[in-house]
Amino acid sequence: MLIQRLAIIGVGLIGGSLARALRQKRQCRSVVGFGRNPVHLDKAVELGVIDEYSLTVASAVRDADMVVLATPLDTTSRLLQAMRNYLGRDTVITDVGSAKGSVVEAARNTLGDCLPRFIPGHPIAGKEQSGVEASVADLFDSHRVILTPLPENSVQALERVTKMWEITGADVVQLDVEQHDEILAATSHLPHMLAYALVDCLAGMKDSDEIFRFAAGGFADFTRIASSDPQMWHDICIANRQYLLSALNHFDQHLNNIRQAIENDDSKSLLKIFTRAKKARDQFTRSSNRHNDAPE
């Protein structure tokens, strides 16, 4: 059994799904949850996701050999600080934050000699629904988990976190912190901003009810991510500000190319852009089908 006592700090969609997966694979003897809201935590116990819970971080991590931080990014620094003095000598700590630079900075500022056992991580999986009720054991199956190990990290701690994610069926890969944040700004954070901006734009138009009535399946797909948790996405934007703003500027240039081609009746450029984009998107579909047999 890989883990004796797993502490899930933040028992929501991601934390809950990880606990479910490890329990299902019988790789985890007991699970303790930490959260602020006893109603949610009681629900998590009732659902069999955790065995028990604590309302203080200190007692949640005290006897754990694996601690997973799965709360909004904004809370990272405070929670690492709060657990720091209660971590066991061999306890491994990891997180699931969607931006890694700010997490690593917080870890460096708070963890002291526990830093070698803190492995920054990010599972590329999710749903629009949040909360432990939405958690499922196969959330990470055939999905990528990115770890961004630090030069100070112990090989043993890295190995334990890698194994933990592999047990869930995930494909674990490693990136630099900066690489991760630049790539995720482009593939995830930017699309969320565009979806939020589009829905906000349409909702602000006169007769917006009428407008939404005529939206088709393409619109539904395109804007599904605008139903994601506002607080979580607020935290991600602030945490990954630099790379996100740069991705936004980059996007603006490409949108402007399209706009100018339309303004100038420049059929040749317009067709060239659309054809190039379709080719890239079709290529993406083919390679993601190779990687993951599950429906997108």
Add this chain to the structure above:
Amino acid sequence: MLIQRLAIIGVGLIGGSLARALRQKRQCRSVVGFGRNPVHLDKAVELGVIDEYSLTVASAVRDADMVVLATPLDTTSRLLQAMRNYLGRDTVITDVGSAKGSVVEAARNTLGDCLPRFIPGHPIAGKEQSGVEASVADLFDSHRVILTPLPENSVQALERVTKMWEITGADVVQLDVEQHDEILAATSHLPHMLAYALVDCLAGMKDSDEIFRFAAGGFADFTRIASSDPQMWHDICIANRQYLLSALNHFDQHLNNIRQAIENDDSKSLLKIFTRAKKARDQFTRSSNRHNDAPE
């Protein structure tokens, strides 16, 4: 039987699906197709979508009592011109173009005394795949079809086109030409531009293969429409230029609000925008579930 001889001008996804639906409901005695490519048309005959085909518009429409124009917008004017002198006295003509202003202009310039029998239409249904191979009989089932009748239209012609679409299971509604083009610019044409721009932006980044590798399900949903037919979308952009540019400007303002909030670390505004957008998107999900029981 509603239709004796149906002429499908452009036997692709939309034209083919309409023919399939009408045949399945036994509301159409025979179907003749027109197209440029005999290989595609042979395929359409083989698939049972059409009975026969012609490589000239004139002979395709000659004995038809219903003519459906389902080719890219760019060809509308030329094809209406080419069929004009071969239309029967009672033949009803309709189209499926995604922008209506340019179609109506072309019809007014070419159709002369056939104009009362030309009913502009637009089924809000589609797939990324194009071509007759992708056509299915239930493509329009529980989807909206918008008709934008002209003051000159005959009541009888409008009734026939309405009935034709109702037979496919569609919910037929009427809008003004300008209303249609403004609404579709916002809900369909703009999202396609954003998806094309995003994919083009990512494909142009260094290590773009690496970048696409880490894209998750949200990205796949968001960019699915960038796999749509470039020629078709080129034509839509040019045809609906005015409303599309205005929707792009409107979107820009909303994206800028988000950008500025991120730049200024303005948590309050950021949370407010995301929360407002999520509320509108959740509301859209609820109302589209009410309208259409099929998955989005």
